[in-house]
Amino acid sequence: MSSAFDFEPQPRRASVAVDVGGVIVGGGAPVVVQSMTNTDTADVDQTVAQVAALHKAGSELVRITVDRDESAAAVPKIRERLLRLGIDVPLVGDFHYIGHKLLADHPACAEALAKYRINPGNVGFKDKKDKQFAEIIEMAMRYDKPVRIGVNWGSLDQELLTRLMNENQARGFPLTAQQVTRETIVQSALLSAELAEELGLPRNRIILSAKVSGVQDLIAVYAMLAARSDHALHLGLTEAGMGTKGIVASSASLGILMQQGIGDTIRISLTPEPGGDRTREVQVAQELLQVMGFRQFIPVVAACPGCGRTTSTVFQELAQKIQEDIRASMPVWREKYPGVEALKVAVMGCIVNGPGESKHADIGISLPGTGETPAAPVFIDGQKAMTLRGPKIAEEFQLLVADYIEKRYGRGQAAAE
Numbered sequence: 001m002s003s004a005f006d007f008e009p010q011p012r013r014a015s016v017a018v019d020v021g022g023v024i025v026g027g028g029a030p031v032v033v034q035s036m037t038n039t040d041t042a043d044v045d046q047t048v049a050q051v052a053a054l055h056k057a058g059s060e061l062v063r064i065t066v067d068r069d070e071s072a073a074a075v076p077k078i079r080e081r082l083l084r085l086g087i088d089v090p091l092v093g094d095f096h097y098i099g100h101k102l103l104a105d106h107p108a109c110a111e112a113l114a115k116y117r118i119n120p121g122n123v124g125f126k127d128k129k130d131k132q133f134a135e136i137i138e139m140a141m142r143y144d145k146p147v148r149i150g151v152n153w154g155s156l157d158q159e160l161l162t163r164l165m166n167e168n169q170a171r172g173f174p175l176t177a178q179q180v181t182r183e184t185i186v187q188s189a190l191l192s193a194e195l196a197e198e199l200g201l202p203r204n205r206i207i208l209s210a211k212v213s214g215v216q217d218l219i220a221v222y223a224m225l226a227a228r229s230d231h232a233l234h235l236g237l238t239e240a241g242m243g244t245k246g247i248v249a250s251s252a253s254l255g256i257l258m259q260q261g262i263g264d265t266i267r268i269s270l271t272p273e274p275g276g277d278r279t280r281e282v283q284v285a286q287e288l289l290q291v292m293g294f295r296q297f298i299p300v301v302a303a304c305p306g307c308g309r310t311t312s313t314v315f316q317e318l319a320q321k322i323q324e325d326i327r328a329s330m331p332v333w334r335e336k337y338p339g340v341e342a343l344k345v346a347v348m349g350c351i352v353n354g355p356g357e358s359k360h361a362d363i364g365i366s367l368p369g370t371g372e373t374p375a376a377p378v379f380i381d382g383q384k385a386m387t388l389r390g391p392k393i394a395e396e397f398q399l400l401v402a403d404y405i406e407k408r409y410g411r412g413q414a415a416a417e
Helices: 044-057 069-084 099-105 107-112 126-142 158-170 177-198 215-227 243-259 280-291 314-336 354-360 393-409 411-416
Strands: 018-020 023-025 032-036 061-065 091-095 115-118 147-152 206-211 232-235 300-303 344-348 363-366 375-380 383-389
Touching: 018 206, 023 032, 032 280, 044 061, 044 069, 044 280, 061 069, 069 091, 069 099, 069 107, 091 099, 099 107, 099 115, 099 126, 115 126, 126 147, 126 177, 147 177, 158 177, 177 206, 177 215, 206 215, 215 232, 215 243, 232 243, 243 280, 300 314, 314 344, 314 393, 344 354, 354 363, 354 375, 363 393, 375 393, 383 393
Parallel strands: 032 061, 061 091, 091 115, 115 147, 147 206, 206 232, 300 344, 344 363
Antiparallel strands: 018 023, 363 375, 375 383
């Protein structure tokens, strides 16, 4: 029996496993991190560079826009170039309006992609809708590719919305317009999935998404979808926004859903600042999964927020340096130091919580606060190991962290165990 003190995540919702180019989505597999390029796909050089950067940052699937003949023709070239670089990340084709035509006219593109994304709100209109949807499903079956049926309320099926609004009106408006819109989003996904299965696409080749830009709407829509389907679900707050607003909104909505056991793959749809780094969305997705305890991607650096006791910036600079070094080193460390993503480092600024927090970490340092004795105790595996003094405390601690990683996670240690 649960109590007010039970705060563990709910068990993952049972969903059908989907193989996307060797990456398993759903079926109890770890939640998959994905991202999307913002380059012109027809520009092979730029797209390859951004896919490579996203993959290096940790994106396990990368979606690219396929909007015209030139971009479709570029897809197999992008795939080939990536493979030559040793990058075997599955590519997802994002199709709108003319996906049926592009897949038919460019079979090499259809083959090179690991998954197709279809938006039932713009796959076709009126009498062409089901026909063009069917053509894409037939291509997916021909090339044995999974499909994401991705509903977005910015391009919602207006015929379905109008019908449900009329039905609601005939019942005397028992539902609000917002509730009818949510129901339309869910029905659009489920009806499209049902049609895809009727056409012969197996359930284990279908992923569903239902994206909106409002936090409460997203939580409600996915809760409804999860209760009425066992398809694998792609989570994402669409048009999340820029900077802290986008990060907070995405984290709040996706965090609540994943705590409820909902979600098999996620994307954080951040708007980059002008000239900003596209890989930021990957970093945020990883950190969200890691802080919630669902996956581990990178060592955690605990650092205090600072106060009047820490007027020196030494601990801030050291924490930043350690964090940057870890993130930059992870592509190599993943291969060289198996298990290093579980490492916990503490960089604390004064004596109040410094020693205690450092003891909880694998390796930690408590730097002297304002007016404190210029000495910094270092704790390793919960025990005080030494005290650093002098002007090079930061550099010496970085060397200690590197040495700890080598001793604990290095090949020699692994062989000894």
